[in-house]
Each structure stands twice: as structure tokens, then as C-alpha cells.
Amino acid sequence: MTPLFETAEDGLTVKTHLRGKEKPRLTLTRHPSFDAAMIEMVTAGLAEEDWQGFLYVLHTGEGDALTPRYIGKAEKKGVKNPVSANLARIASNHDKFGRWGYNKAYHIGDLSHAVLGAAFMPGQAPGKYHRWAEALFETLNPPTLRVPVSMSLIPWRDGARGPSGLIGSLAAVEYEVIALAAVAYPEELLNVQGR
Numbered sequence: 669m670t671p672l673f674e675t676a677e678d679g680l681t682v683k684t685h686l687r688g689k690e691k692p693r694l695t696l697t698r699h700p701s702f703d704a705a706m707i708e709m710v711t712a713g714l715a716e717e718d719w720q721g722f723l724y725v726l727h728t729g730e731g732d733a734l735t736p737r738y739i740g741k742a743e744k745k746g747v748k749n750p751v752s753a754n755l756a757r758i759a760s761n762h763d764k765f766g767r768w769g770y771n772k773a774y775h776i777g778d779l780s781h782a783v784l785g786a787a788f789m790p791g792q793a794p795g796k797y798h799r800w801a802e803a804l805f806e807t808l809n810p811p812t813l814r815v816p817v818s819m820s821l822i823p824w825r826d827g828a829r830g831p832s833g834l835i836g837s838l839a840a841v842e843y844e845v846i847a848l849a850a851v852a853y854p855e856e857l858l859n860v861q862g863r
Contacts, residue, residue: 680815695784696783703762719823741842
């Protein structure tokens with residue numbers, strides 16, 4: 669588990685930075701240890717034939733108060749290519765970055781849009797990210813978290829067993845874990861699909 673955001677010394681105020689050459693946008697900054705963990709796991713996984721990708725779990729809180737807030741997956745195989753664009757060139761592809769990229773249509777980008785508004789880009793962010801912003805942030809200016817936010821990255825291989833004990837694909841285990849978390853944390857879980 670690693671922190672998702674780079675924060676100020678208080679551990680809750682999320683640092684921001686400008687991204688883009690033509691029209692720089694203010695963006696929430698991922699934590700360097702999250703980036704390092706993602707790059708290491710994906711690089712190693714892509715070298716393994718049986719690696720299917722990974723499950724990710726966004727958590728809030730710490731210790732006994734750790735609560736799963738969002739569960740998703742990033743699959744190795746792309747729709748048209750042997751390696752998904754989300755994982756290809758992971759060390760330099762910060763706009764997609766295993767679904768946690770800085771670009772719009774990726775988690776950090778769309779959350780930046782919901783939190784930072786027009787400083788990220790004009791218009792409205794997708795609706796689910798407004799729910800994320802409300803759940804994760806105490807204030808939006810400056811972007812200050814309610815409690816620490818961290819990520820678990822869980823590699824998935826052929827033949828692995830989900831919580832039920834059954835062997836399943838990454839897609840199957842994603843729905844299994846979402847269903848379990850929805851029962852245990854019905855108010856806190858931000859997933860809509862798979863409940």
C-alpha cells in the first residue's frame with residue numbers, strides 16, 4: 669500500500685502542478701512512491717506470460733480505520749493490441765498510467781477536473797468524480813483530503829483464486845471484490861457497477 673497523492677507536510681493538502689505544453693492545466697500530483705510501485709509492478713508483470721494485469725483498491729484512513737473506497741482493474745491485454753495502452757511504456761506514459769493517469773478520461777485527470785475545475789479545463793468533469801471529490805476532499809481550494817488516501821496494487825496471474833476460493837479472471841475477481849466491499853462498506857464504496 670502506498671499514498672496516492674503527494675501532499676504538503678500536513679499529510680492532507682494535495683500538491684498540484686501544471687501539465688501540458690500548449691494549454692497547461694493545474695493537476696493533482698500523484699505520490700512518487702505510488703508512481704514507483706506502479707512502474708515496478710507493471711514492468712515486472714509485462715515480462716511474465718501468466719500475468720493478466722492488476723486489481724487496484726483506493727483506500728481512505730489508516731490502520732484499523734482503513735476503508736476501501738474504489739476498486740478497479742487494469743488488464744494486460746488491450747482491446748486491439750497484446751498490451752493495453754494503459755500499461756504500455758508505463759515509465760513514461762503518465763497520461764494513462766494504469767488507469768491512474770493525468771489525462772482526462774483517467775482517474776487522476778478527471779478527479780483533478782472535479783476538484784480544480786476550470787484550472788484543469790473548462791466544462792464539467794464526469795459526474796462520478798464529483799462524488800469522489802466530495803468523499804475524499806475536505807476542501808477544494810486548497811485541495812485538502814479528509815483523511816489520508818492510499819492505493820493497493822494487486823497483481824493477477826492465470827490460475828489465481830479470488831476471495832471465494834474459485835479460480836477466476838481479473839475481470840471476475842474485480843466484480844467479486846466489489847460485491848464483497850459493497851456489503852461491508854455500502855455507504856463508503858464509490859463503485860456503482862458491480863454492486
